[in-house]
Amino acid sequence: MKIKEPNEIIQWSYDFIQSFYLNNSETQTDTERMYAHYLAPFAEKYYSPLNPFLIFGGADISHLMKKDVWLLRDGLIPLSFFFKDAPLDLMDGQRKFLVHKDFWFLIPPEWQKSVLFYDMIPSTFFGNGIVPEKMVLTGIANDTLADIDEFVQAITDLAAAFTEKEIKSMQIIAYFPNKRADLWGKWQDENIFKYAKLIFKNLKLDIEFPEWDILQSSMDYQNTLYYEINSGAIVKDTSVQQMFLSRGAGLLKKKNETTSFKMIKKHQISLYHNVEIYEFDFKNSLPYENPLKDDLMPYFKKIIEKGTAPRVLSEGWEKWYGTYIKKYYKARKII
């Protein structure tokens, strides 16, 4: 029998490995840092054993070779780039890439065996008569990353989930950080009050607008609805959602769930929420379409190239491809 030592040493330096790994990743390029800045706090890093990772700054293939599982937090455009450009060496039969289930249509046939899908599932869903005490409304609101139409749709969907009386009874907190809209697309200044007007019009006038550090400092978001207005063009799995769900917030009940997903694993990543992992039935779904082989591609190319002045700062992302891909899937009503 092993005799237990009466004394033991505690040294937190061992926990430095995790923080070092996430802070000093060799893949953190200038582009990635720039994106993280423009998308802060949504694109901040968070930890889970599924290796959550953002490839929007350009994925370093040698880094991706190091682990067998990656949860790709990115949205439509970075994922489109990734599956268009990533070398097939990454598919060694063992490595799995987890992609948000909203983007099942982006996976080319050669990648389908290496990709599983995920979704974040809180312990509480609101709507259909279940009313939270508090609502945190946040998201990425600017002309380059989120269309005003998408914003309108999201806010009217939210308003429709509750009665006027229910909305009146909630404490509503809104947080919409705004950066100059020069990440992808336009350089113009933007009057962000148009978003505030939409919130007031669809919800109510009594809304609080605290700073991020105030929101971040509270550890208790139980009985709180977290509602993120995010088209998912760049980041889908945001660290802000991660923080709120970890502290007890719930989401709005989803409607029209696709049935082609089969849950194969559930992994708890906080006291209050899980990551669900799914397989997708590609055989009985719409066949994959390569957006670059579309008949309209040359036409789009012309329009977009004409409307896009050359930039120096962020040339990688300000290519016409991002705009094209978004318009392509929108035109087909897939997103």
Added chain:
Amino acid sequence: MKRLLVIRSNKESSWGSCKVISPNLQECYRRLKGSTCDVRFFEIDKDFLREDALRDDIFIISLASEIKDFDPTELVFVDHVPHVVDLLNFLSIYIPIKDMPPFVFHVYGDFTFYSQSWSNISESLKGHSVKFIVASEAQEKMIKSFSNKDTCVERFLFPVDETEYYYDHDERVSTRQEAGVKDYEVVILYAGRISLQKNVEKLIKEYSEIFSTSTFPTKLWIVGAFDDFGAPFQGVLNHEGYMFSKIDQVINSLPENVAASIKFWGHQPKQVIRELNNASDMFMSLSLYHDEDFGMSPAEALACGVPTLLTDWGGYSSFVSKRWFCNLLPIKLTPFGHELMVSRVLDFYNLYSLSYINKIDRKRWSDEFLKEFSISAGTEKLKKIIEKDFEKFQGFNWSLEHFARVYWSVSHGKEINVHLTPSDDNIYFHVYKNYISGKET
């Protein structure tokens, strides 16, 4: 007649313990008001210096005119934010510090975090009448170690609201029933944040030992939110989700029956915390948190008469008394980190098992503790401190400036700060050796 102008924040602190400490402290000041003492409160914006410069200026001008109008015999600062040094720096634009009344500073655990600010204002405070009121013997030793002279420091342990925390046997019975705990089962409680320096994973591992050796069925209840604060002074910055994964890994490595006996309650309101304290049989905390100047959660447990085992660290050692059941687990700083005498965890549990603790004991311990730590008792203690004469502050010594520079040289998680890594031969040792009392219990 004394005239106290108490300066407080207009919003509650974001720190869980300060949300309780500050209102209780303010209540003590409110009760001081009487024939010998006039007390007036002045509210300052909690977000002072963070949002609107013009609004900040209006607050400071209003404070300056309040000082002129009320003519206080002393200025009392009861909150940790906005920080007193920032307030004084701005206030001194309108009233020079030498013309201000004496200061009473309630010092919180964040003294080390604000070491640079304290060091910067040291010269301006020299010769002024000052009282630094600290919340424990450990904090007193630490502040004195940074001071040129052992003066100006008073000790006032933060009070617990006796209307919120007390022993209630009926509540114990009903809470245990609701939680499905049998009479003969032993419940060990930890309440507080689940962050790196609180060493909850170590507690879980020690609990596992208890579970496998105990003749009684045992449960561990963990109440509080997961917090990825890490050990930033040391360069260890955790990301959201890290602590949960770390603890989850520990739980998954335990035998199934041990894991099933551990319950996480998450963040809970005060009333539920009292119910859980009443329902528990013992409270344990192995915290080595760097700003553990007091320990509100153990104080709340002791107010409910719970037998308590705490690390000999920071404010925890101030809770030791023969009038209630509180033992310490010895700590030593070694070249490799903190050394904990973990065998004491099982010893404490066995001591509990051998003692027949009944509701009369629990009630007596609770009453005895509250005789010393209630708001009523606190008001009397505070009165004595306020009546004491002021001493002239002689300034902080060189070591505070040195510490502040090292503390703020952290690299945001890119490298370890070796000077502040727990060890027995660096600045961490020189400052935090004051947190170890060496008391035998």
